[in-house]
Amino acid sequence: MMKYSNGKGKIISNREVAPDHYKMEVEAPTTFGEALPGQFVMVKVSDGVVPILRRPFGIFQTNKDRGSFEILYRKVGEGTRLLADIAPGVNLDILGPLGTGFDLDLSGDNPILIAGGVGIAPLYMLAKELVSAGKQVKVLFGSRGKNDLLVVDELKTLGIELLIATEDGSEGFKGYGTGLLEELLERGEEISSVYACGPEPMLEKVDKIAISHNLICQLSLEAIMACGFGVCLGCVVKTCTKDKDREFDYNRVCCEGPVFNAGEVIWDEA
Amino acid sequence: MMKYSNGKGKIISNREVAPDHYKMEVEAPTTFGEALPGQFVMVKVSDGVVPILRRPFGIFQTNKDRGSFEILYRKVGEGTRLLADIAPGVNLDILGPLGTGFDLDLSGDNPILIAGGVGIAPLYMLAKELVSAGKQVKVLFGSRGKNDLLVVDELKTLGIELLIATEDGSEGFKGYGTGLLEELLERGEEISSVYACGPEPMLEKVDKIAISHNLICQLSLEAIMACGFGVCLGCVVKTCTKDKDREFDYNRVCCEGPVFNAGEVIWDEA
Amino acid sequence: MKPDLSVEIAGLKLKNPVMTASGTFGYGLEYEPFFDIGQLGAIAVKGISLKPRPGNAPPRVIETPAGMLNAIGLQNVGVEAFINEKLPLLNKKGVTVIVNFFGNTDEEYVQLAEKLNGTEGIAALEMNISCPNVKEGGIVFGTDPKVAHDLTKKIKKVTTLPLIVKLSPNVTSIGEMAKSVEDAGADALSMINTITGMSIDIRKRKSKLANMTGGLSGPAIKPVAVRMVWEAAKAVKIPIIGIGGIMSAEDAIEFIIAGASAIQIGTANFINPSIALEIIKGIETFMLEEKIEKISHIIGSLSQ
Amino acid sequence: MKPDLSVEIAGLKLKNPVMTASGTFGYGLEYEPFFDIGQLGAIAVKGISLKPRPGNAPPRVIETPAGMLNAIGLQNVGVEAFINEKLPLLNKKGVTVIVNFFGNTDEEYVQLAEKLNGTEGIAALEMNISCPNVKEGGIVFGTDPKVAHDLTKKIKKVTTLPLIVKLSPNVTSIGEMAKSVEDAGADALSMINTITGMSIDIRKRKSKLANMTGGLSGPAIKPVAVRMVWEAAKAVKIPIIGIGGIMSAEDAIEFIIAGASAIQIGTANFINPSIALEIIKGIETFMLEEKIEKISHIIGSLSQ
Ligand SMILES: Cc1cc2nc3c(=O)[nH]c(=O)nc-3n(C[C@H](O)[C@H](O)[C@H](O)COP(=O)(O)OP(=O)(O)OC[C@H]3O[C@@H](n4cnc5c(N)ncnc54)[C@H](O)[C@@H]3O)c2cc1C
Ligand SMILES: Cc1cc2nc3c(=O)[nH]c(=O)nc-3n(C[C@H](O)[C@H](O)[C@H](O)COP(=O)(O)OP(=O)(O)OC[C@H]3O[C@@H](n4cnc5c(N)ncnc54)[C@H](O)[C@@H]3O)c2cc1C
């Protein structure tokens, strides 16, 4: 607990790696060396008050040798647009590493990592560490089309098995990553655990699959965050409770999450 | 009337010419060719809503051959800080030329231009035009110290007579530019008119001197402006009125000004 | 198919829901260098009083985060000069003219309304009630539902023009205010006027405005304005004109979804003088993208 | 010579006028990784109710221009857990603890005040009256001067702790509100709470907050907050704690000059968790530059 720090980190590089997707490397304050896969940072994207809030990004990887860490992000709005425009050399306000990480001890020998789009960001770091731990890692990467695939080369050099699903069928399996997961399950492949990160509908689907197949499974969620370190109570998600007096709990994605176990989250129709 | 335009102008250059003072050249929308000395532009210094208002700057000179104009500005706050950071190549929102210019017809043969600090900006262009019209131009330039002097070389090459006053006496006359003006008057030098631009206390002083010596004199004022083209009524200054029912008028610095004749403005103790 | 932007407010047919707000568009002509102002749904001219008013001492404006404070003090040429010098020019351009007016007593309001009612070329009246009532110790007309109600009733008696009442946001219950002027016969509401604010020069220990306080406008107030339009729309049946911090077509549509039948652009006119035209086009683009045939179909369409 | 930042509020001696605002500083401990929270003048903890509250459904926060809307719904651990689990830790750090509390009925407020009054380690109570009164059809306690007056009176009867009443800005006359709670015996005021606002997703035609409306905070509301502090300071003699959009020492000083004896930092804590400490230092620097020996010398020093 409370290993995070609030400080400046100099941008080492910030470049487009796929259409509208950027990878940024930042000199890391000391605490970043011990960051876990699945943890995230809060970044101040402007000096001024618009946008006023920091933006959360998963840690793509840490480079202990260089004392830096990387994020992989998609340009979706004002904040990420500003971030994409910041030149190397600039000092960024960074707060982190925050949140719970993935639990590597749950992985077993044949973990499957399933990513939707930029959800690959925290899973890349997870894959790397699982490989170092000697696991047989499979990554299922779902994206809209082959032009939207991310960090494929990096993934391949990790020595994992990469399976691709594209919605338009322009590469690999035609359909969602979750479809691929279901196929593997039907084929009866060995799966000791599932780790997922991506858009909410995908996570909900993975959750259902995991529950129905009794799989060990962790999901990394997103939420709009004002603080990122547990004080605003803005980022909550409905979760199952152990308390008999209540129907549910509101847990903070930034503290109790962003990683939750399958079956924990109550998905609301919204 | 209504010769101004609202458009984009690409920044050709933007560099520091003295400590905290910048000169920026911008490709000019068509209407800028006819800009008068003393007119100004409204510049949007940020794409966002902070700061929300445009900033007014006098036109330092127009370059009809290159289809550009220049401003000379001092970094004093958030807006000018942002402006100083904008790189050449960026398209700037420019509105202008706005306001009344100086009246060159009033000059006579021996006009004196008196500038306080960055108030030299519109007077440079005026000096240039008066020289072309064959006048014997004297420029009195007051600044804090010799390091704060601006565009001295450019002024000298115009072929005008440059007299410098510094508050700390590090160059030229020790004291204010207005002190220098009083000295010239005492010496009985030939002065056919006075044009002034600078901080308000300086303008008030010049006004008093002009009135007491019965000099033809024009002053370029500043005011906080929301629009710059006459609609917000935010930029008014108290002026003498011809209407018997009123004690004074509120005239808009952006439309009836920024150039006013000596004796027109009612200086309030504030 | 070209989307249909026309709306109707208080019997007034407008070609589109985009108007410009009083005090931010002068008498309209000042914007001629930028675009053809006849393309606007309507324009609300600078607030008019019986006699010309000099306004407040400067400084009158100051920037704030994502907004500005103004204390112009309702400087205007007076109703005579407006009718004789400004209105004919606007009429020549074919602009739909909404005349914003105000007084410091009931009688001044009534006299003005009578005068304007007898004038050709005015499409509607917009009554600004965010003014101090000098007979009631300077309490603003628009902060007491009863006072606003009675004033509205008096004005309705003396004019046949559509009457839009412009509400002040400086109230506890905007729904109650809206209802009370509706009950008095108002044909439409426009809202919000500025929120009272202040900004201090800490070294001089002086307000940055000579008038001490001023009215806050711009994007900073948009969330408050949208909320108030939504609350008022739930309280009344008459149409509402949404105002407050609109800088883009998206902002304009927010107000329409919240319950506004039309919108007015204020502060944004200062920053980008052709913004109103861009917003009309932006609304059209949005309608095409979202397959909305008629803008009136989405008025008040916020899901609860 | 080191400037003297100490101030006194309702008998409470504070080493400096910088506090953190309720709901933006958790229970204090969350800020320990960033700085020694004992350096603060005081902290106001997250609003406490009799029973734990789950709060509203998400989404609960959304950004707006220079501000944010929140509809947390007063989620909190309840008074028991606060007293047993949080307060002892805060006391161990030597922090001056102000307990922000609220209820949905007069009785809930009274019970809470009684409970807190009997607890060691609390420096003062801050009563949040921006809550719906369920017995009065959900009308907010803090929008009716009479209701706020009566409630304040009841609370004063059951507690000997200094009582700070936290005012809602969603009222017509903040001066009248301030006066009515002063008359009821409030020892100090804190203001402002958030301004109600709304933000709409125009493609989904849904509010961006599950709760429809939320409270606007941040720099956007600063001019309104400064004005209200100034108006309240003219209306009452009890000290005022200024709140609303404070992001810097300059902002804090603006409130002090307007009439606040101390200030609270809210939203800014999210963006820069060590801002409170920086503001204390900034105030010191300002005092040195301006040769102000004691911060209390400039409280309410705005020239008229
Ligand atoms: C724990 C966590 C880790 C994340 N990791 C990454 C990452 O590694 N790479 C990456 O590209 N993105 C990541 N995100 C999402 C990222 O934070 C948002 O895309 C970003 O904040 C959007 O900012 P913006 O200003 O560009 O968009 P805005 O203009 O604010 O919004 C654009 C759209 O994005 C949505 N949005 C805004 N903020 C968030 C948010 N915090 N979470 C989810 N949706 C949001 C808005 O509702 C809107 O639809 C993560 C989010 C969380 C909570
Ligand atoms: C007609 C006109 C012509 C001008 N020409 C020039 C010029 O050629 N070169 C130049 O450097 N400056 C010029 N100015 C002043 C310039 O506009 C301001 O310095 C600038 O707007 C400050 O912006 P800022 O955001 O950096 O400062 P802010 O942070 O807004 O303010 C910093 C300080 O400057 C003052 N200030 C802000 N706006 C104005 C304003 N419009 N006029 C006067 N003071 C202001 C503020 O009160 C404050 O004290 C001119 C002003 C006017 C009205």
Ligand SMILES: Cc1cc2nc3c(=O)[nH]c(=O)nc-3n(C[C@H](O)[C@H](O)[C@H](O)COP(=O)(O)O)c2cc1C
């Ligand atoms: C400089 C200025 C002057 C204004 N003058 C008037 C006026 O005369 N009458 C009126 O009803 N509203 C007046 N307003 C209020 C605007 O019409 C509008 O209600 C308000 O600014 C909110 O909209 P905005 O945020 O888009 O500016 C004025 C606003 C500004 C900024």
Ligand SMILES: Cc1cc2nc3c(=O)[nH]c(=O)nc-3n(C[C@H](O)[C@H](O)[C@H](O)COP(=O)(O)O)c2cc1C
């Ligand atoms: C996320 C959030 C939660 C808040 N919770 C409370 C609360 O529980 N009790 C309370 O009195 N005020 C609460 N407030 C209001 C703040 O204490 C403060 O009055 C307001 O945010 C204005 O200050 P600011 O602009 O500095 O944030 C909350 C504000 C925010 C942003």
Ligand code: FES
């Ligand atoms: S983001 Fe503030 S509590 Fe999670």
Ligand code: FES
């Ligand atoms: S700046 Fe708007 S009228 Fe002059």
